[in-house]
Structure formats: C-alpha cells, structure tokens
Amino acid sequence: MIRSFVVFVTALMLTAPVISGAAAQDAATLKVAQDPKVGAFLTDADGKTLYLFAKDTEKGKSACTDQCATNWPPLTETAGLALPAGIPGTLGTIDRADGTKQVTYNDIPLYRFAKDDEAGDTYGEGVGGVWFVAPPGAELGTYAAAQGESTPAPASTLHVGFKEELGPYLTDADGKTVYLFLKDVTPGQSTCDGDCAKMWPAVPATESMRLPAGIQGTLTAIDRSDGSKQLAYNDIPLYYYAKDDDPGDTYGQEIGDVWYVVSPGIKHGEKPAETEEEEATPAS
Numbered sequence: 001m002i003r004s005f006v007v008f009v010t011a012l013m014l015t016a017p018v019i020s021g022a023a024a025q026d027a028a029t030l031k032v033a034q035d036p037k038v039g040a041f042l043t044d045a046d047g048k049t050l051y052l053f054a055k056d057t058e059k060g061k062s063a064c065t066d067q068c069a070t071n072w073p074p075l076t077e078t079a080g081l082a083l084p085a086g087i088p089g090t091l092g093t094i095d096r097a098d099g100t101k102q103v104t105y106n107d108i109p110l111y112r113f114a115k116d117d118e119a120g121d122t123y124g125e126g127v128g129g130v131w132f133v134a135p136p137g138a139e140l141g142t143y144a145a146a147q148g149e150s151t152p153a154p155a156s157t158l159h160v161g162f163k164e165e166l167g168p169y170l171t172d173a174d175g176k177t178v179y180l181f182l183k184d185v186t187p188g189q190s191t192c193d194g195d196c197a198k199m200w201p202a203v204p205a206t207e208s209m210r211l212p213a214g215i216q217g218t219l220t221a222i223d224r225s226d227g228s229k230q231l232a233y234n235d236i237p238l239y240y241y242a243k244d245d246d247p248g249d250t251y252g253q254e255i256g257d258v259w260y261v262v263s264p265g266i267k268h269g270e271k272p273a274e275t276e277e278e279e280a281t282p283a284s
Contacts, residue, residue, distance in 0.1 A: 029082050030091070030105075032136055032162050036175055036247065038125050039159030039212065040168060041133035042087075042105060047119030050075060050110045052214050054130040054143040060094050062102055062109045072124070072131065074102040075110040086164035086276070087136045107140040108214060135160040137168035137264035138214025156210045157219060157231070160264060161248060165276045169261035170215075170233065175247025178203050178231075178238040180272060182258040187235035187268045188222045200252075200259070203238040205229040215264045235268045 031047060034040045042050045051072065055063040064072055078101050081091040093101040094109060103110050113124030113131070124131050137160060158178070161171040170178050181200065183191050192200050205221030209231065221229040222237060231238045241252030241259070252259050253275055260272035 029077065029080055030084060030087075032084050032087060033120055034162060034248075035120065035122055038122055038133050039135060039171065039175070040162035041122070041135055041160075042110070043119070044075060044077070044112070048112050049116055049120070049122050049124065050105075050134045051113060051124050051131050052108050052134045052138065053111060054132065054213060056109050057140070057142065059107050059140060062094065062096055064109075064111065065097055069098075071114050072111040073114065074100070075112065076100050076102055078103055084164075086162070086167050088167055089137070089139075105134060106138060108134060108138055110134055132213035135168065135212050135214055135264070136162050138212075139216050139265060140214075141216045143213055154208060154210060156212045157206055157208065158211060158215075158233070160212055160215065163248075163250065166250065166253065166261055167273055167276075168264055169250070169273065170238075170264060171247070172203065172240075176240060177244055177248070177250050177252065178262055179241060179252050179259050180236045180262050180266075181239060182260070182272070184237050185269075188220065188232055188237070190222065190224055190230055190237040192237075192239065193225050199242050200239040201242065202228065202230040203240060205231040217265060233262060234266065236262065236266070238262065 029045050031043045031045065032040055033043050033047065044050060053064050062074065074096060078093050081103065083091055089106040092104045094104055096102050115123045122133055125133050155173060157173060159171050159173055159175065160168050161175065161177060162168050172178060181192050190202065202224060209219035211217060211219060217234045220232045222232045224230050243251050250261055253261055263273045266272060
C-alpha cells in the first residue's frame, strides 16, 4: 500500500517576519512530505498538507475568501516561522481581508483543505484545476490554464523530489530522478549520444508536457540526433541515470562533475546544485 510519509527535519526558530531556509535550524514550523502520486510538498507542523491556489497571482493578496476560506482554511499559525532544513526560499505573512495574517512561502499564500483528515492526505490536489500541493522550490507566478469548475487538472509531466542534502529537484511522474549534463552548452541541444546515451538515457518528451503548479519555467521537446524527441526544461535537456533503479535514487549526482540533479527554476548555463555534506551555516 502506498503511503505518504513525512520527513521531519529541524530548523532555527527566528522572530523576523521573513525567514530564510538556510537560517532555520532548530524548530521548523513547516515540514516536507513526499507521496509517489504528487511528489514532495510542504506541510504544517502536524503533517497536514499545504496547498497553493492558482488564482493567487497578485503578491500580498489572497483570492480565497468567505466560503472558499471555509473549504480551504488559510494557514494562520505565524509564531516562529521557520522552513525545514534544505528547503530554499522564505516564509512571510500577508494581511487578509478579515484582519488575520496568512503564512506565505515565496509570496505564495498557503492553505489547508477541509477534507484532509489525516497527516499526509492530499485530497485537495487538482481540485477544480486550481488547487495544488505546494512543492518546495515553488515561486509565485503564472500557472497553467485553470480547468473548469470541479474539473480535475491533468497530471504533471514532472514532479518535485526532495532530499535535505540536495534540496528540491525534478523527477518524472514516477519519481525517477532526472539530470542535466554540463556539456550541453547550446540551449535545447543534447551532446550525449552513443555510449553516453546508454548510461544516461534521454527523458522522452510526451504530447502533454506540464510542470507542477508553482514551479516556474517551460517544458519543450527537442530533437535528438537519432530522430527521437527529448524533454527539456528551460532549454536544458533532461536525462535519467541507468544505475538509478528506484524512485528517489540520486546516484548520478555530481558524476564526473558534469551530471547534476535539476533544481526547480534553474536556467540553462546556471550553476547546478551540489550535495551538501556539511550542515549549512546559519545566516547572520
């Protein structure tokens, strides 16, 4: 039976209204969980799933009020805001129309779902095509076109995985880690073929290409030398590693100093994430 599990980590409790993940080391008020169906997502301190609302596109404002807020209660526990270790970004608050303060992650207002009874429940995922679990690494911005009322959203092509030493990284919909190759210096062009492609198979492009809600960027299909189509994220060709047998395996990380997991939001040519072997130093 597939079960959600919550990864409990610690973080430094700070009193400032906006707190960086690197500075949070002792007592996280948020946590991160992972579920094979949806990937990694943020939870409250009790493990209850946190969601984003695709209609929240204006910084500092929630579009969910009245009956909406009854069905999707805003996260209002603002004391000692802190992110789990390894989660990039900031927590903050916004003022709601009813005078309460709502917690935000990277300016994204956070909500629970009234029908989630147990820790790890994700019954709100995809509801109405506008409600989605809040993945680590999400940023406020535009979202894929919303579906009709009560229409389930189509499944995303990629999910977000998470390990404290790596932070959030992209996987396929089955949880298999995807990688970038630093020798792919031309945007949208792969230089890995022949024996390289046997060890690092290209992630095939599909007809429907969709990112998880909150993960900014674009997915495209690029042409390979053998005539096949390869999935690319922000013009970065994506690959599997042949020795990753199971979802969550990241054995390809830093091989040859040219293969790396793909951080959400990374642009072509940017420095990729490296494995953190030592505890991060709290920010001053």
